[in-house]
Amino acid sequence: MDQAIIIEKGIFIVVIFAITMLFAMYETLAERKIAAWFQDRVGPNRAGKGGILQPLADGLKLFSKEEFFPNTENRFLFIAGPAISMTTALMTSAVIPWGDKLTLFGRDVILQATDINIGMLYVFGVLSVGVYGIMIGGWASNNKFSLMGAMRASSQMISYEVAMGLAIICLVMMTGTLSLGEIAAGQHGWRWNVLYQPVGFIIFLVCSFAETNRTPFDLAECEAELIGGYHTEYSSMKMGFYLFAEYASMFISSTILAVLYFGAYNYPGMDWVESVAGANIANIIGIFVLFAKICFFIFFYMWVRWTIPRFRYDQLMKLGWKMLIPLAIANIIVTGIIILLADQNL
Amino acid sequence: MSDLLLPPEHRYAKMIEQRQNEDGSELSILNLGPTHPATHGIFQNILLMDGERIVDGEGTVGYIHRAFEKIAENRPFYQITPLTDRMNYCSSPINNMGWWMTLEKVLDIEVPKRVQYLRVIVMELARIADHIICNSVLGVDTGALTGFLYVFQYREKIYEIYEEICGARLTTNMGRIGGFERDWSPATFKKINDFLEDFPKVWQEFENLLMRNRIFMDRTIDVGPISAEKAISYGFTGPNLRAAGIDYDVRVMQPYSSYEDFEFDIPVGKSGDTYDRFCVRSAEVWESLKIIKQAMDKLPEGPFHANVPDYYLPPKEDVYNNMEALIYHFKIVMGEIPVPKTEVYHAVEGGNGELGFYLITDGSRTPFRLHFRRPCFIYYQAFNDMVRGQMLSDAIATLSSLNVIAGELDA
Numbered sequence: 001m002d003q004a005i006i007i008e009k010g011i012f013i014v015v016i017f018a019i020t021m022l023f024a025m026y027e028t029l030a031e032r033k034i035a036a037w038f039q040d041r042v043g044p045n046r047a048g049k050g051g052i053l054q055p056l057a058d059g060l061k062l063f064s065k066e067e068f069f070p071n072t073e074n075r076f077l078f079i080a081g082p083a084i085s086m087t088t089a090l091m092t093s094a095v096i097p098w099g100d101k102l103t104l105f106g107r108d109v110i111l112q113a114t115d116i117n118i119g120m121l122y123v124f125g126v127l128s129v130g131v132y133g134i135m136i137g138g139w140a141s142n143n144k145f146s147l148m149g150a151m152r153a154s155s156q157m158i159s160y161e162v163a164m165g166l167a168i169i170c171l172v173m174m175t176g177t178l179s180l181g182e183i184a185a186g187q188h189g190w191r192w193n194v195l196y197q198p199v200g201f202i203i204f205l206v207c208s209f210a211e212t213n214r215t216p217f218d219l220a221e222c223e224a225e226l227i228g229g230y231h232t233e234y235s236s237m238k239m240g241f242y243l244f245a246e247y248a249s250m251f252i253s254s255t256i257l258a259v260l261y262f263g264a265y266n267y268p269g270m271d272w273v274e275s276v277a278g279a280n281i282a283n284i285i286g287i288f289v290l291f292a293k294i295c296f297f298i299f300f301y302m303w304v305r306w307t308i309p310r311f312r313y314d315q316l317m318k319l320g321w322k323m324l325i326p327l328a329i330a331n332i333i334v335t336g337i338i339i340l341l342a343d344q345n346l
Numbered sequence: 347m348s349d350l351l352l353p354p355e356h357r358y359a360k361m362i363e364q365r366q367n368e369d370g371s372e373l374s375i376l377n378l379g380p381t382h383p384a385t386h387g388i389f390q391n392i393l394l395m396d397g398e399r400i401v402d403g404e405g406t407v408g409y410i411h412r413a414f415e416k417i418a419e420n421r422p423f424y425q426i427t428p429l430t431d432r433m434n435y436c437s438s439p440i441n442n443m444g445w446w447m448t449l450e451k452v453l454d455i456e457v458p459k460r461v462q463y464l465r466v467i468v469m470e471l472a473r474i475a476d477h478i479i480c481n482s483v484l485g486v487d488t489g490a491l492t493g494f495l496y497v498f499q500y501r502e503k504i505y506e507i508y509e510e511i512c513g514a515r516l517t518t519n520m521g522r523i524g525g526f527e528r529d530w531s532p533a534t535f536k537k538i539n540d541f542l543e544d545f546p547k548v549w550q551e552f553e554n555l556l557m558r559n560r561i562f563m564d565r566t567i568d569v570g571p572i573s574a575e576k577a578i579s580y581g582f583t584g585p586n587l588r589a590a591g592i593d594y595d596v597r598v599m600q601p602y603s604s605y606e607d608f609e610f611d612i613p614v615g616k617s618g619d620t621y622d623r624f625c626v627r628s629a630e631v632w633e634s635l636k637i638i639k640q641a642m643d644k645l646p647e648g649p650f651h652a653n654v655p656d657y658y659l660p661p662k663e664d665v666y667n668n669m670e671a672l673i674y675h676f677k678i679v680m681g682e683i684p685v686p687k688t689e690v691y692h693a694v695e696g697g698n699g700e701l702g703f704y705l706i707t708d709g710s711r712t713p714f715r716l717h718f719r720r721p722c723f724i725y726y727q728a729f730n731d732m733v734r735g736q737m738l739s740d741a742i743a744t745l746s747s748l749n750v751i752a753g754e755l756d757a
Contacts (some may be wrong), residue, residue, distance in 0.1 A: 035491075035492070038492050038496075039491075039492050039495035039496050040495075040496055040499065041495065144374065144376055145376075148398070148738075215489055216489065216561055218489070222489070222739075223383055224383055224384050224486060224487040224488070224489065224742055225384060225487075225738055225739050225742050227382065227383060306491065306492045307490070307492060307555070308489075308490060308559060308561055308562075309485065309488040309489040309490040309556070309559065309561050309562050309565060310488065310489030310561070310565075311561060311564070311565070312564070312565055312737060312739045312740070313398055313737065313739065314398075314737065315561075315564050315565075
């Protein structure tokens with residue numbers, strides 16, 4: 001029995017890992033295609049039909065590029081930077097509930113690598129480590145532009161993590177759990193958290209943009225000012241890792257948005273499907289629904305990136321500390337009052 | 347790190363030491379350029395930074411110095427035109443037309459009305475192309491790439507019109523003394539009409555994308571401002587001066603090429619900051635479209651060049667088949683033409699400001715002295731003054747809204 005669980009989880013982890021990588025790969029293509037669509041261009045269409053092999057071609061190109069090292073004191077940290085970014089980007093997927101349980105070969109298979117009871121804290125912990133990749137890489141590059149990018153990234157991440165955490169607190173107050181699995185299950189039917197926590201959702205959304213370093217918060221790389229920011233000095237696959245990590249974390253944060261606020265794998269009419277076609281079919285459809293939601297958020301990220309300009313450093317700080325954090329605190333107070341009133345009515 | 351390379355007698359070295367003694371803060375030096383994505387073209391800014399804030403700056407010019415003024419002293423007039431192309435290469439036809447008008451002033455040539463109108467059309471198209479670049483690149487430098495690529499299609503359309511007129515796209519070398527090399531084809535007019543039809547929608551969309559965008563406004567309002575007095579004392583002209591609130595426009599103050607025939611407004615800003623410069627340029631595009639429309643409607647029939655066989659190149663068929671024409675062609679190109687001894691200043695409203703040609707002739711085949719008054723060179727002098735005390739991001743936005751074009755920086 002124990003062996004079966006290990007095999008089951010092993011297979012599951014490999015599959016999730018592969019899906020994350022695949023998504024990150026094809027996000028690069030999607031980004032370019034979507035940008036092209038917005039800008040009235042064609043986009044990549046040479047590698048394979050409709051550019052379908054473009055990510056492979058990009059990867060191959062990055063592999064074959066010269067491995068360049070700047071004149072830096074600490075080569076180890078220079079290499080560690082992208083590695084940390086990549087690792088942390090992939091680690092978060094461990095606690096995400098990809099679907100409800102399936103019944104296969106007479107066994108209940110839970111579609112979650114591990115449902116630890118502090119799943120939310122785990123996500124936060126891993127995300128905060130992510131900034132070290134950028135900081136260390138930027139610092140070890142021995143380049144002023146990189147250092148500036150690293151400084152911007154770290155102060156941005158620290159400020160926005162506060163607001164993000166405060167936004168989540170409301171969710172925790174409402175659901176009474178830190179486990180992502182339970183939060184997902186609790187949104188069954190139409191009880192999507194976004195309907196109960198719209199302000200919290202908006203704060204969380206803005207903060208996810210900041211956490212993933214996407215426009216309008218991409219000050220860390222900011223090609224117009226800092227050339228490439230923290231990855232100015234990187235080349236070859238180390239550069240590829242940074243880019244890949246960005247896309248992987250975009251996928252993960254879209255997933256978290258979908259799981260926390262948009263009902264995870266739940267969809268309207270799930271009970272009806274279950275009664276007609278059985279639980280397995282209903283839950284498999286649920287997995288696809290979750291991925292549809294993820295794709296929507298990924299598209300949203302790209303939509304925003306190709307529409308609006310980026311903030312300036314001080315404006316970013318102002319938005320974080322003077323707008324989002326007070327708003328999040330007010331949201332906590334309002335949520336608290338509502339919960340209190342609701343309890344007394346009951 | 348690289349501060350070690352700073353010679354101790356440099357003023358930055360003294361400033362760094364002074365600040366260190368004052369409050370212990372460490373200033374650093376940042377080389378913005380010569381090869382930096384925001385220095386479109388090649389020029390260097392050595393910035394003294396306090397974190398993200400600019401304490402002082404030093405601009406360097408000369409990275410693409412090509413000695414145009416000196417070369418011009420050794421070239422006959424027709425061979426100087428390609429040099430003018432390469433100054434503000436975003437609006438070469440204005441440079442070309444300005445040069446022809448200067449020569450016509452020297453040689454006292456009256457140009458037919460049709461030529462004047464055609465020149466107005468092509469100059470306004472060039473102005474639109476120039477403003478498209480400046481405003482959309484300001485978008486890029488603040489992080490919005492989409493608008494840039496979207497409106498750039500229409501710069502291509504303008505280049506196609508140039509192609510119909512003269513065969514070239516970027517460095518146009520368009521026209522002759524007294525007119526154009528050939529009459530404009532019906533295809534040219536069709537392309538212009540198509541452009542007038544399609545472009546306003548696109549430009550409106552582009553304006554909608556940025557002009558009232560909260561982030562864009564925050565990024566540009568009060569960024570890199572310059573007061574009217576200061577702008578005048580630096581010698582600002584064109585959109586950058588108008589953004590500061592002075593309604594000086596060469597097209598109205600000293601009309602050339604029949605600009606007095608057209609109705610148009612001069613958009614004026616208030617504070618001279620980056621946002622005002624953006625708005626002024628944006629409004630000027632609408633005015634240019636108005637002028638082109640009027641010129642197209644009122645375009646008179648007639649010859650496409652003045653009747654000046656001494657200066658206007660004979661038609662190509664004659665040059666190949668006819669000895670006299672070949673001799674004339676050779677003489678004109680090599681500068682064996684009667685030139686009076688004069689001193690002339692002629693200015694046109696370039697895409698970026700007053701583009702002046704100061705020409706002294708001594709009766710020989712080449713100019714005695716030719717000075718180009720290049721607006722970008724003047725703007726760049728004020729740049730460090732404008733960004734002092736601002737943030738690094740502001741410097742980038744200011745630089746791109748001044749539209750400093752490296753080709754005009756050095757001549």
